Structures are given as structure tokens and as C-alpha cells.
Amino acid sequence: MTAAVAVPLSAAARPEIPAPAPARLAPLTAATLSTAYAANRANAAEAARMAEAHGDTHRAAADRELSTPAHHFLTFDGRGPGLATEVFGDLTHADHVAVLVPGSDTTLDTYDRFRATATALQDRLTRTAPTGTRTAVIAWLGYRTPNTISTTVLTTDRADEAAPRLAEFLHELDRVTGPRTTVSLLCHSYGSVVCARAAGTLPVTDLVLVGSPGTGADSAADLHTRARVWAARGKDDWVGEVPHVRSDFFGVTVGFGTDPVSPAFGARVFAAGEGGHSDYFTPGSVSLANLARIVLGDTAEVTHG
Known part of the structure; x- marks a missing residue:
């Protein structure tokens, strides 16, 4: 259930990868952005050196690439599977911001695939936004995602x-963006469970669920959010075959309940085309076009599924 990859990649048996503790940063504001970017690049460079010394050349190469000036991290933690929050575009002056939340099997080792979804969306927004409208996309790998082949992917524990x-x-983000900036939350696969668990407290205009196995809620109303709730699933997305049930086994709740694209859930269902579970942000796709329209507030132009 990754944001951009269908093949499960399990790190269950992998030794813990050493890395420095995250950089100590001042509270996030427009004035501290450049300092945060520089500090996190330096942290990624040190993580690369430590991974190299540990003998993990794959992670060392990944961290080294993430330490280049092309990356703008609000947070970076190279320890274990890794965490990162990266900005694409001019966050300080953006009129519209999209925050992407990935699903399972997303780590620093697979980060380039998650990053590709963010760059695809930012490219689409840049090309289709009205003249003078500025946008930014944030890739939020801010939690330890479950492995697709594991019991954790069946419960809300990680979420x-x-x-x-x-x-x-998202509340910190308010200190960076202007009062008129709209923030849309785009949640893929298990990431939609994460977004649903937080929905009632989030300062966002739109909550978008794509390739969702369910949210743990029976309906959009049960999310208790003032945001518009959207949902979509591609025709070839295997998650449509997952039973949308929620059951208790020995005190553990398994499954996520009502299908978000079903009429019973009550979301605004939009078209996602013929794509599969990893195709929602594919350049040129129906789903990416609709996601960009939602972020830009062109809701009347969204094609419905």
C-alpha cells in the first residue's frame, strides 16, 4: 500500500541502521525554513557516512542523495526505516498546499518512489494553476509505516x-503559510487510515482518500471534519477486492470497515481512471488531473466516479 509502489518491500529482518539523532531546530516559521533545510541536509549527509561505515551501501547512497541541495526537508531522521518531510515549491508564498501521506512499505529505502508522487503532483499544479497562483506540495513520511506483509497493516495501531x-x-504548518492558503490532505492506502484518525483536529480544506482499504469510520460524517471528504479508486486497484469489514479477534480490531467509495460512506467520489494501486499520481492520468483540481479549489471541474 505504498504511495507509488505496488511491490511489497519488507524490512522486518533488516538490522537497525545507525544514524544521528534529528537536527535540533527552532520552531517552524517562514523565517526558519532555510535554516531547517540546511540542517536537515547536513543530517542526511552524516547519516550517509554512518550507514556507509555500518556496511549498508544502499542506505548510504539513498541518504547521500537526500543531502544534496535539490532537497528541502522540514524534518529528517535517518534512524531505522527513516522519517522525512520534504517541500516542493515555494511554501512561504503558496496559495495552495497539498500534503501527501503515504501507505505501507514507505521508508527512506523506497523514498524515491514516494517522492515521485509529490513531484508529479507539483508539476501538474504548476502547469494548470491560473497565472499568478502559487502552489507547494509536501511529502510527509512522518510515521513508521507498516509492512504490507504483516499483521500491523490490518489494524489501526500504526495509524x-x-x-x-x-x-x-499541520498545525505547525499554519505558522508558515498565509491565512488565505488552502491546505489539502491527500492520503494513499494505509495513509488514509492515518488521516482518518486525525481528521477531526486538522486545519485542512479537503481530505482526499485514494486506494483506501477503509478508514476505521463508518461514514465521512464520523470523521468529524469540516473538510470536504473525497474518495477514489482506480479500476485495476487490487484494494477493491479487500473485504471492507471490521471485526474483533481476541480484543484486537482487524479491518477498516466501510468502503470509502461506497454510497454508504458518503464521500465525494471522483474518477481515477483505469489505473492500479500505485497509479494515482501517474503523469497524464485521470486521477492526477482530478487531484490537482481539488488542490486548486476547482471542485466544479472534478470528474466524478
């Missing part, structure tokens, strides 16, 4: 841990 972190980040 329950992630939801407060997502809420904290």
Missing part, C-alpha cells in the same frame, strides 16, 4: 501512533 504527529505538523 493511532501517527495521527497526533500528523496533526501537530
Whole structure:
């Protein structure tokens, strides 16, 4: 259930990868952005050196690439599977901001695939936004995602841990963006469970669920959000075959309940085309076009599924 990759990549048996603690940063504001970017690049460079010394050449190469000036991280933590929050575009002056939340199997080792979804969306926004309208996209890998082949992907445990972190980040974001900036939250696969757990506290205009196995809520109304709630699933997305049920086994709740694209859930269902589980942000796709329209506030132009 990754944001941009269908092949499960499990790190269950992988030794812990050493890295420095995250950089100590001042509270996030427009004035501290450049300092945060520089500090996190330096942290990624040190993480690369430590991974290299540990003998993990794959992670070392990934961290080294992330330390280049092309990357603008609000947060970076190279320890273990890794965490990162990256900005694409001019966040300080953006009129519209999209925050992407990935699903399972997303780590620093697979980060380039998640990053590709963010760059695809930012490219689409840049090309289609009205003249003078500025946009930014944030790739939020702010939680330890479950492995697709694991029991954790069947429960809300990881989402329950992630939801407060997502809420904290979005409230911090308010200090950077202007009062007229719209923020849309785009949640893929297991990421939609994360977004749903935090929904009632989030300062966002739109909450978008794509390739969702369910949210743990019976309906959009049960999310208790003032945001517009959208949902979509591509025709070839295998998650449509997942039973949308929620059951208790020995005190553990398994499954996520009502299908978000069903009439019973009550979301605004939009067209996602013929694509599969990893295709929602594919350049030129129906789904990407509709996601960009939602972010830009062109809701009347969204094609419905």
C-alpha cells in the first residue's frame, strides 16, 4: 500500500541502521525554513557516512542523495526505516498546499518512489494553476509505516501512533503559510487510515482518500471534519477486492470497515481512471488531473466516479 509502489518491500529482518539523532531546530516559521533545510541536509549527509561505515551501501547512497541541495526537508531522521518531510515549491508564498501521506512499505529505502508522487503532483499544479497562483506540495513520511506483509497493516495501531504527529505538523504548518492558503490532505492506502484518525483536529480544506482499504469510520460524517471528504479508486486497484469489514479477534480490531467509495460512506467520489494501486499520481492520468483540481479549489471541474 505504498504511495507509488505496488511491490511489497519488507524490512522486518533488516538490522537497525545507525544514524544521528534529528537536527535540533527552532520552531517552524517562514523565517526558519532555510535554516531547517540546511540542517536537515547536513543530517542526511552524516547519516550517509554512518550507514556507509555500518556496511549498508544502499542506505548510504539513498541518504547521500537526500543531502544534496535539490532537497528541502522540514524534518529528517535517518534512524531505522527513516522519517522525512520534504517541500516542493515555494511554501512561504503558496496559495495552495497539498500534503501527501503515504501507505505501507514507505521508508527512506523506497523514498524515491514516494517522492515521485509529490513531484508529479507539483508539476501538474504548476502547469494548470491560473497565472499568478502559487502552489507547494509536501511529502510527509512522518510515521513508521507498516509492512504490507504483516499483521500491523490490518489494524489501526500504526495509524493511532501517527495521527497526533500528523496533526501537530499541520498545525505547525499554519505558522508558515498565509491565512488565505488552502491546505489539502491527500492520503494513499494505509495513509488514509492515518488521516482518518486525525481528521477531526486538522486545519485542512479537503481530505482526499485514494486506494483506501477503509478508514476505521463508518461514514465521512464520523470523521468529524469540516473538510470536504473525497474518495477514489482506480479500476485495476487490487484494494477493491479487500473485504471492507471490521471485526474483533481476541480484543484486537482487524479491518477498516466501510468502503470509502461506497454510497454508504458518503464521500465525494471522483474518477481515477483505469489505473492500479500505485497509479494515482501517474503523469497524464485521470486521477492526477482530478487531484490537482481539488488542490486548486476547482471542485466544479472534478470528474466524478
